[in-house]
Every structure is written in structure tokens, then in C-alpha cells.
Amino acid sequence: MHLFTEPQFQAQAQQYSAVLSSRGVQVNLEIIEKLNARFLRFHPELALCVDELGLWLCANGMKMQPDWKAEVPRLKRASLKSEMIARACNLGEKPRLIDATAGLGHDSLLMAHLGAEVTLLERHPILFTLLEDSKNNAEHDPFLSSVVARIDLIFSDSADYLSQQAEQHKTVDVVYLDPMFPQRDQNQQAIKKQAQVKKQMQLLHMLLPEDGEMDLGDNLLILAQKLAKRVVVKRPRLAVYLANQQPNHQWQGDACRFDAYFQYHLIE
Numbered sequence: 001m002h003l004f005t006e007p008q009f010q011a012q013a014q015q016y017s018a019v020l021s022s023r024g025v026q027v028n029l030e031i032i033e034k035l036n037a038r039f040l041r042f043h044p045e046l047a048l049c050v051d052e053l054g055l056w057l058c059a060n061g062m063k064m065q066p067d068w069k070a071e072v073p074r075l076k077r078a079s080l081k082s083e084m085i086a087r088a089c090n091l092g093e094k095p096r097l098i099d100a101t102a103g104l105g106h107d108s109l110l111m112a113h114l115g116a117e118v119t120l121l122e123r124h125p126i127l128f129t130l131l132e133d134s135k136n137n138a139e140h141d142p143f144l145s146s147v148v149a150r151i152d153l154i155f156s157d158s159a160d161y162l163s164q165q166a167e168q169h170k171t172v173d174v175v176y177l178d179p180m181f182p183q184r185d186q187n188q189q190a191i192k193k194q195a196q197v198k199k200q201m202q203l204l205h206m207l208l209p210e211d212g213e214m215d216l217g218d219n220l221l222i223l224a225q226k227l228a229k230r231v232v233v234k235r236p237r238l239a240v241y242l243a244n245q246q247p248n249h250q251w252q253g254d255a256c257r258f259d260a261y262f263q264y265h266l267i268e
């Protein structure tokens, strides 16, 4: 994959290149004169770029970062009462929570803001590196610093991580799962909404392609149930149950729903 940057960011780009290489991603560093919208439009294929704001994923004239700072207004509006995710994950109790499918980390940022102590897992090396950058930047933000102090970001396949935790007889209050879901299987309304969605999601879907064997995360539910008092699964509103397991409780929203599974033997 190409990594584009301008001469003044060459040192940072080399650092990102080394970090990515340590995670198994080889990049082809290209120093260009001007990394602007015009350049990006002429380079439609998926690539990385580095500028004064750090590492970006780019393609088709668009670029994206998980951008946790842009989430601040949303966090400021959120409350335990107004957020369905807060009720589903019982955030009022300030749970210890594993988010086993980080993605852009936005759900976890909200959950940490509303009180959870979050272990955030992502297995995709590029996405993980983008997340790490967002977290580092958020540590210097006056509003976000206390929120991200409650997030521990780990580069791992969650299946491995959850199995290890269960083997060591560890328990956790909540495991939160939001695995990929094939867009073609979602209801028409959701598809229409997705067609307009932000470039963030479009680029994310290019990075995590859906063709071939998409990992729908069924195995994660079974593993999570071994150690979590409550497993919460985010699903498109009309999607089938994860691992075909009927939940103990559901919260329905307009675009998505949360399915909750309670492990009564782990709840004292």
C-alpha cells in the first residue's frame, strides 16, 4: 500500500511506516510536493497519507481518520438517559467493559464518556494504527483526556483475547460486540441511509471488504458468554441474531438495535 506525504512530514511518515511494518503492513513511502484534494482525486485506490494531523486512510478523493475530537459535541449532548447503548450496557453502574470490535472506536468513546472502563480490541493493523493515533491526539485534548484515560487500546484478535481471559478465569461486567454485517442483507431503509453516509464509513468498508468470507463474529458471542455477565450485540434493526441465539432482552432503535445476553451464573 502507498503512504503519501509532503517533504516536511517525512520523518513522521517514516515512523508510521516502521510501526505499520512491525504489525505486518509494508508501505511504499512516496514523498510528493502537495498532498491536496486534487492529488487525492487522481489517486483513487486505497492508500495512507500523513500530514500535520497525523495518519489518514484515503481513496477516491476522500480521506478519513477515526477523529475522536470531532465526536466531542456528540459526547457533550449524550446522557445515561438519552442513549440506548447506556441502558443496554448498564453504563450507570460504571462497568468494566470489553469492546471486542473497535472499528472507529466511536461507541467506546461514548461508553467511556458515560462511565465505562473500556478495553478496546481491534485486529486490523491499519485500523488499529489509526485508532492509536486518535487516542494519542485525544490525550492532549482538555475534554477528551479524562475520557480516553478510561480506554485501554489493544491490538489483538478478540477471539484470542477472550479465550485467554476465560482460560485465566477472569470475568468482566460487559462484552460489547458490533461485528461487520453484510450491507446487502440489511433492510432497504438502512441501505439508503448507508448510501449517504459519511466518507468515514465508505473508506472503512473499502479497508474491510465484504466479499469472500466475511467474518460475521458468531464465534465472539459464544466466547464472550464465558466471561461476561452481560454480552451486548449491536445489530442493524432487522438483522438476524448473532450466532442465531435469541437474546434475553432487546432495545430497538430506528436504525439499529441492541441484543443483550445475560449469564446468570456469573451475576452474583
Ligand SMILES: C[S@@+](CC[C@H](N)C(=O)[O-])C[C@H]1O[C@@H](n2cnc3c(N)ncnc32)[C@H](O)[C@@H]1O
Pocket (backbone or CB within 6 Å): 100, 101, 102, 103, 104, 105, 106, 107, 108, 121, 122, 123, 124, 127, 156, 157, 158, 159, 178, 179, 180, 181, 208, 215, 217, 220
Ligand atoms: C462495524 S465495526 C465496529 C464499529 C464500532 N462499533 C464503532 O463505533 O466505530 C467492526 C470492527 O470490528 C473489527 N473486528 C471484527 N472481528 C474482530 C475480531 N475477531 N477481533 C478484533 N476485531 C474485530 C473489524 O476489524 C472492524 O473494525
